[in-house]
Amino acid sequence: MSDAPRVARRAAGVSAGLLGTLYRTLWYPALPFALLAAGGARGPDRRERLGRPLLAEPRADRRVWMHAASVGEIEAIRPLVRGIRERFPAFEFVVTTMTAAGRAAARRRIPGAAACLLAPLDCPAALRAFLARVRPKIVLLAETELWPNLIGEASRFGARVGIVNGRLSERSLRRYKLVHALLAEALGRLDLALVQSRADADRFIKLGAPSGIVAITGNTKFDLGDAPAPPRPALRDFAAGRPLLVAGSTAPGEERMSLTAYANLRERFPGLALALAPRHLERAGEVEAEIQAAGFTYARASALPATESGAPSLDVTRHDASVLLLDTMGELRSLYACAAIAFVGGSIAPPRGGQNLAEPASAGVPVIFGPHYENQRQVGDALLSAGGARVVEGAAEMELVCNEWLADAGARRDAGARARSTFVNLAGGVIATLDHLAPLFQGL
Secondary structure, eight states: OOSHHHHHHHHHHHHHHHHHHHHHHHHHHHHHHHHHHTTOSSHHHHHHHTTOOOOOOOSSSEEEEEEESSHHHHHHHHHHHHHHHHHOTTEEEEEEESSHHHHHHHHHHSTTOSEEEEOOOSOHHHHHHHHHHHOOSEEEEETTOOOHHHHHHHHHHTOEEEEEEEOOOHHHHHHHGGGHHHHHHHHTTOSEEEESSHHHHHHHHHHTOOGGGEEEOOOGGGOOOSOOOOOOHHHHHHHTTSOEEEEEEEOTTHHHHHHHHHHHHHHHOTTOEEEEEESSGGGHHHHHHHHHHHTOOEEEGGGSOOOOTTSOOOHHHHHHOSEEEOOSSSOHHHHHTTOSEEEEOSOSSTTSOOOOOHHHHHTTOOEEEOSOOGGGHHHHHHHHHHTSEEEOSSHHHHHHHHHHHHHOHHHHHHHHHHHHHHHHHHOOHHHHHHHHHHHHHTTO
């Protein structure tokens, strides 16, 4: 038998070891800069980024550390957290995110968690401090949160480590291959990698995950679980009595595109309203300037009355404003239910890869999105195939598709029904994920 494979494996091991040592070592001089970049320069945020949060005593016998990137990923893991609690009630959750917005969403959307925190930096010392405080039995990382030191330190701590709802685009794979040896070593420490599709499974294996731990479970975003809360009266009144185009989770440039299409559509459909919901709320001022430049009357959702259900809101919202700037957290999903058509952003230009297409589809709304929907490929392709969605590349195409659906209510309802049916057919990811996770929880 040839010694070539053994020599290749030894060389790869040396390469991974050197790269891993370099990566771990460089974290220490980089730590002050990383703290500034991650928004943890002082106060409680600094403690969390350094792995030293203030935690209450455990309420349950065992803990799960669930880590997600930001708001969208929190929405995807919500039904999974609920399912784990039902099947394994002895466990409680500590949830971490990479962003403050994600942490706020976790505190709001995952009630009952022991703590919702900013994730510790991928520095060995911070991770060890965090693991010593949380003492998780299981660590679950959502989607593409492939942090080499996190995986390695959690494994050395004795926790069982898994990926849930995993996805990996071709673009991400090419980028990760630049540090292939480092990530292959980390992925080799995983106990389980549960991914959304066959393409994702193949990419994880190419990156170094052992094929025996990879399983296809679908996308938990299709299991939204509970119905969205109804929109508050002020938002409901804005949409009442007229068709509404919702441009959700938009990125820079997509608001201007939507406003351009909307301006032309208003010539044929003067009652049409538009809602703009930027993906990142810190861009609200920038989007407001775009609306002002376009010359439309508008309302900011944050300035509308937060009245109780059934109480009167301001009629002026509906009659005077044609554009709504949704500059509040957690209201987009409920607003989709009021929409005639939904455009989902982060998809017109790379590298964002598209935002959540499942939410408008679940509401039975026909969906428009751009050509760069790599992160939503499974649901996007299914929606397109079923006739529940259309791809546009700019304002002119957006106007054309909206014009077609607004002019034919029957065709619009049919497209919305096809979108809803596609969503229902894709559901089941949470149950499949729970079934595969069961061996990690058993015996602990």
